[in-house]
Amino acid sequence: AQSVTQPDIHITVSEGASLELRCNYSYGATPYLFWYVQSPGQGLQLLLKYFSGDTLVQGIKGFEAEFKRSQSSFNLRKPSVHWSDAAEYFCAVGAQAAGNKLTFGGGTRVLVKP
């Protein structure tokens, strides 16, 4: 069974500082990996995805993530955080199969200090 762990429930970061959100997954084969962002009262917006190939993937809003198979991790990073990045971030794993349901982590809420 697939599972995702996001060890940090809350992270507070100063505006302009770097941000790294951790994600560890469990899946028996090569997974599809995703990061979604959810602003208050909003739906889920895809930041980036990893299907195959280059293990460093670039996304929208200046985010990037690195797939490390040996560590079963897919950590999200941003070099310089903006106040508008305050939101909840979800890591998800999907099966490479027709159904391809997503299994989400518990989320990390990011607060940005001015």
Added chain:
Amino acid sequence: EPEVTQTPSHQVTQMGQEVILRCVPISNHLYFYWYRQILGQKVEFLVSFYNNEISEKSEIFDDQFSVERPDGSNFTLKIRSTKLEDSAMYFCASREGVADEQFFGPGTRLTVL
């Protein structure tokens, strides 16, 4: 840019009533999903739908739940007899092909009193 839409944005119902949540997936997408997020908890998979049939469902998706694609554009989730614990945000998602990402709608907040 095409997007998934959901109606209503908020639904309040009495326990035991039937509710239908509606979604319009992106027009050329073939795979459809429902997820839910109970307040303060993680997003959970409910059901996936492809080629007019359920392809996978979770343990949550019991006999009280059903999905339907009544025409070429809508995708609905019906809860036959709502319970208090069905209160949650329900998200619809769709994707074009097997190796594509899922696009999520803005969600319907269901409140069961």
